[in-house]
Amino acid sequence: MSDADSLKVPFTKPSISQEEEQCVLEVMRSGWLTTGKYALQFENDFSHFMNKDESGKIRQNREKEGLSSAPVISLAVNSNTSGMILAMEACGVAPGTAVITTPYTFVSTAACARHLGADVFFADIEKNSYSIDVLAVESLLKKDAASFKPRIKAIVPVHIAGNVCNMQKLCALAKQYNVKVIEDSAHAFPSKTQLGYAGTIGDIGVFSFYVTKTITTAEGGMVCTRDQELAKRMTVMRMHGMDRTTWDRYTSPRASWEYDIVAPGYKFNLPDVLAAIGCCQLKRAESFFEKRSKIVQKYNKAFSTLDFVQLPPDGEGNSWHLYLLRIVPEKLKIGRDDFAKALQKKGIGISVHFIPLFHFTYWKSLYPDFTALNFPNAESAWSRTVSIPLWPDMTDEMAEEVINAVIAIGKEYHV
Numbered sequence: 001m002s003d004a005d006s007l008k009v010p011f012t013k014p015s016i017s018q019e020e021e022q023c024v025l026e027v028m029r030s031g032w033l034t035t036g037k038y039a040l041q042f043e044n045d046f047s048h049f050m051n052k053d054e055s056g057k058i059r060q061n062r063e064k065e066g067l068s069s070a071p072v073i074s075l076a077v078n079s080n081t082s083g084m085i086l087a088m089e090a091c092g093v094a095p096g097t098a099v100i101t102t103p104y105t106f107v108s109t110a111a112c113a114r115h116l117g118a119d120v121f122f123a124d125i126e127k128n129s130y131s132i133d134v135l136a137v138e139s140l141l142k143k144d145a146a147s148f149k150p151r152i153k154a155i156v157p158v159h160i161a162g163n164v165c166n167m168q169k170l171c172a173l174a175k176q177y178n179v180k181v182i183e184d185s186a187h188a189f190p191s192k193t194q195l196g197y198a199g200t201i202g203d204i205g206v207f208s209f210y211v212t213k214t215i216t217t218a219e220g221g222m223v224c225t226r227d228q229e230l231a232k233r234m235t236v237m238r239m240h241g242m243d244r245t246t247w248d249r250y251t252s253p254r255a256s257w258e259y260d261i262v263a264p265g266y267k268f269n270l271p272d273v274l275a276a277i278g279c280c281q282l283k284r285a286e287s288f289f290e291k292r293s294k295i296v297q298k299y300n301k302a303f304s305t306l307d308f309v310q311l312p313p314d315g316e317g318n319s320w321h322l323y324l325l326r327i328v329p330e331k332l333k334i335g336r337d338d339f340a341k342a343l344q345k346k347g348i349g350i351s352v353h354f355i356p357l358f359h360f361t362y363w364k365s366l367y368p369d370f371t372a373l374n375f376p377n378a379e380s381a382w383s384r385t386v387s388i389p390l391w392p393d394m395t396d397e398m399a400e401e402v403i404n405a406v407i408a409i410g411k412e413y414h415v
C-alpha cells in the first residue's frame, strides 16, 4: 500500500470540524470523561434520527409485513464488533447454536458468533450484488428445521457498501422459522428504505463509527432495536452485567456503591469523549451523505460509458459508504490486483472490500467445506472488485483525478 501522504487522492479521510474539536475540549474540561450525558445525548439523537420519518407510510409498510413499529431504542457501544456480540447474545446465540451470514463481510461479523461459542452457517451472496442470497438462506433454514435439534438463532445480513439486503424476504423467512434478524449495518448509515432505515428493519441493527465509516467517533458503534426486552438485556450485558448504569450510579439518590450483578457481562460502553464527537458527526450525517451521493453521480456518469468496468449495485436507499467498482475481466489484459496497483501508481488510494472469509486460515480450517468453489458468487465478486475513494470532503478535482486514472488504465490495458 502506498503512503497515504504521497497519494493525490487518499482512499478515505474523516471530516472533522472545529465543532468536534470544541465538543471534545468541553468533555475534557468537564471532569467526566467516560460514559455519561454525552453518550446519553448521542443515543437520544440517534434514536430521534431513526424515528423522525416513521410517519404513516413506513409504519403502514412495516405493519403490512408483520414488523414492529415501536420506536427505535439506541445503545451506544465502543465498536460494531462489541454491538454484534451484545446483539447475538441477546438473541440466544450460545454454544450449540448457529447464525447465518455471508463470507462477503468483514471478519468480525462471523467472529462474534465464535466468541459466543456458536457456529456460523454461510450463505453465498447474490450473483449481481454483494447481498446475502435469500434462497441460500432459506435452504439453510429448511435443512436446520428438519434436523433433530435445530440450531439457528439468527440471520445476519450485511448491507455491503450501504446497499440494503432484501430485508422484506429475510424478515419473512425469520418469522417463518422463528429466528431473529441482526443487521450488520456497519456501512449502512443512513440507508433509508420503505421499511425504515437499515439497521431498524430486523430485530437488531448494529452500526460502526470506526474512523473509515460514514460518521465516526474514532472507534464506536450503535445498537438499535425496537424490542424493549432485547434492549434491556443488551444494556445490562454492555456494562459488566450490572443492573445500573455508571451514570445512574453517580447521579441518582440511591447510594453509588449499590448495584447487583445479574450476568457475566462485558465492558462495551462508549466514553463521553467519543460520544461527543458522535453528536457532532450525527448532525452532519445528511450533508455527508449528499456530498458522497454527488461524487457517486459523477462516477456513475463517467463509468457508464466504459465497457471494462461495471457500476456498483444500487438498490433502495443506498448510504453510499463505499464505491465498489467492478472490472470486466473479458475486456482487460490485467486482473483486479494489477488494476488496483495501477490506480495506486497514479496516486489514487484504493482498498478491497472484502476478502471472503473462506480465504482465511482460521475459517477454512474450521469448516472443510468452506471453499471458493462452494461460494462462487462471493469469489467472483471479490476477484473483480476494487473500492475507490468516496468521502465527503473530496473535491471535484479529486473525483476527476480518479475518473481520469480509471480511463487511462482502461486505454492502456484494454484487450
Ligand SMILES: *Cc1c(COP(=O)(O)O)cnc(C)c1O
Pocket (backbone or CB within 6 Å): 078, 079, 080, 081, 082, 105, 106, 108, 109, 158, 184, 186, 187, 207, 208, 209, 210, 220, 221
Ligand atoms: C467496519 C466493519 C465492522 C466492524 O466495525 P468495528 O466498529 O470496527 O467493530 C463490521 N462489519 C463490517 C461489514 C464492517 O465494515
